[in-house]
Amino acid sequence: MRRAMLAVAALLLVVGLGTACARTVDGTAVAVGAADNQQEGHVDTDQFDNLLLECQVLAAPKIAEVVGGTTARGTFNGAICRWIVEGAVLANVTFNWFEWGNPTVEKDTAKKLGYETENIKIASQAAFTQRDPNRPAVCGVTARAPSRGVYTWWVEPSGTAAPADPCAAPTKLMELLLTGGQ
Secondary structure, three states: OHHHHHHHHHHHHHHHHHHHOOOOOOOOOOOOOOOOOOOOOOOOHHHOOOOOHHHHOOOHHHHHHHHOOOEEEEEEEOOEEEEEEEOOOOEEEEEEEEOOOOHHHHHHHHHHOOOEEEEEEEOOEEEEEEEOOOOOOOEEEEEEOOOOOEEEEEEEEOOOOOOOOOOHHHHHHHHHHHHOOO
């Protein structure tokens, strides 16, 4: 009897787990990049103070100028912020602020991913670049955030030609951020 009860309990658990993650979501699927930050949402953001503050640390025109384009269009706000820079240069720019991040952990992770890192100083603060040898045009720059955590800027130009210094734009973005420059 006890074995039968255990078997029934195990069966119910397996069936329950198999259906617990299945659900239907309303809406229409769109291709990656087809949505932008101009679309209407139905999220009550009043309950989150400074929800998008991270994505406003530098103005979009300044991001475009630093990267070499004429406009920067925000495409995602959330745990990370993304822009598409258009003009003379076409590039994707990503910014993240991990409030509980640690520069050592970030650097160790970059190395585990096979990225080459180099220690640099920006606005008198320790920072490092990270580059994927398989994508020579792409560079990320990480520094400790003054309040807490870490900031990282990534710039990824479209196309295969690497700029003379792929780390120049993310380094300048970081410098502007750390010095409060606009």
